[in-house]
Amino acid sequence: MSETPLAFMVVTLILLAVFVVVDLFVIGRRPHVPSTKECVQHIAFFVVAALLFGGVLWLISGPQPAIEFYSGWLTEYSLSIDNLFVFVIIMGQFAVPRQLQKYVLSVGIAIALVLRGVFILVGVTLIDRFTWIFFIFGVFLLYTSFKVARGQDEGGYKENRLVGSLRRVMRISDAYDGERLTVKRDGVTYFTPMLIVFLAIGTTDVMFAFDSIPAIFGLTHDPFIVFTSNVFALLGLQQLYFLLGAMLDKLAYLPIGLSIVLAFIGVKLIMEALHGNSLPFINGGQPLDAVPEVPTWLSLAVIVLAIGGASLASLIKARRSSLKTSWHKDGDE
Numbered sequence: 001m002s003e004t005p006l007a008f009m010v011v012t013l014i015l016l017a018v019f020v021v022v023d024l025f026v027i028g029r030r031p032h033v034p035s036t037k038e039c040v041q042h043i044a045f046f047v048v049a050a051l052l053f054g055g056v057l058w059l060i061s062g063p064q065p066a067i068e069f070y071s072g073w074l075t076e077y078s079l080s081i082d083n084l085f086v087f088v089i090i091m092g093q094f095a096v097p098r099q100l101q102k103y104v105l106s107v108g109i110a111i112a113l114v115l116r117g118v119f120i121l122v123g124v125t126l127i128d129r130f131t132w133i134f135f136i137f138g139v140f141l142l143y144t145s146f147k148v149a150r151g152q153d154e155g156g157y158k159e160n161r162l163v164g165s166l167r168r169v170m171r172i173s174d175a176y177d178g179e180r181l182t183v184k185r186d187g188v189t190y191f192t193p194m195l196i197v198f199l200a201i202g203t204t205d206v207m208f209a210f211d212s213i214p215a216i217f218g219l220t221h222d223p224f225i226v227f228t229s230n231v232f233a234l235l236g237l238q239q240l241y242f243l244l245g246a247m248l249d250k251l252a253y254l255p256i257g258l259s260i261v262l263a264f265i266g267v268k269l270i271m272e273a274l275h276g277n278s279l280p281f282i283n284g285g286q287p288l289d290a291v292p293e294v295p296t297w298l299s300l301a302v303i304v305l306a307i308g309g310a311s312l313a314s315l316i317k318a319r320r321s322s323l324k325t326s327w328h329k330d331g332d333e
Helices: 006-027 036-061 063-093 098-129 133-150 161-169 193-217 223-234 237-244 254-276 296-332
Strands: 182-185 188-191
Touching: 006 036, 006 098, 006 223, 006 237, 036 063, 036 223, 036 237, 063 098, 063 193, 063 223, 063 237, 063 254, 063 296, 098 133, 098 193, 098 223, 098 237, 133 193, 133 254, 193 223, 193 254, 254 296
Parallel strands: none
Antiparallel strands: 182 188
């Protein structure tokens, strides 16, 4: 159960609902390419809002929930940045006009919010009834960490069977018609490619949820913190997409940082499962109480160092590559 007062949770959820509506369905409905200034201001607002929320949570509920929120928010935010690689590929593969990409992202993020909400409810129910589910979550995160480290998640978007099947059985036009999903030509109704893009984004969001929800449950069991950290991580993601669109290739070491975080949380989950569960083939069927529990502050430290170090190393590498390129150009001249 949450240590946070009910009144504070209600006010927070109302404010987050307002943020989501304004971010996705007011600002996100305007079909335009945001400027760099607009992106920076938008992202800074939500980052500051998340930091302030954690501070207020610290004052109201104590340091433990606040540190859990910061750890969860940073992890989910980092995973969201990694997911932008796939969004860029999807937009390119389906040739989405740049002025419509903001609208597509708003719908995709709305789908992600709904899916994550469902996964959180399911996750809480499973954990309350079957604490051994942490073994499954932990092993899954270790497997995901291995894939990310090897770059298997960065190989590009592959059209899934659902989208491929729809292409074969539905009339789909070759061109977009604004935000419309259907268009009539010579009395025949065609679906626009926008429908396929929405399905691609939506089904991809399902896979993202499989990564992010086990990761956040490895840091906190409080459903309020799990949900708020996910919402804050998704707010401003449209602007982050446009701001980082040209920089994603420069974040070369981000997958390594994410791999370290996922592996750490996976090991933490397995340790928690061993600590609280009895296994017939280990320790005579008794819980392994001697297995240490990883403190929340250590989780936050690992996340900050891994993601921060990977980002800094990426920027240094990009800077060196840029200098080498300029040196070669000067030498040629």
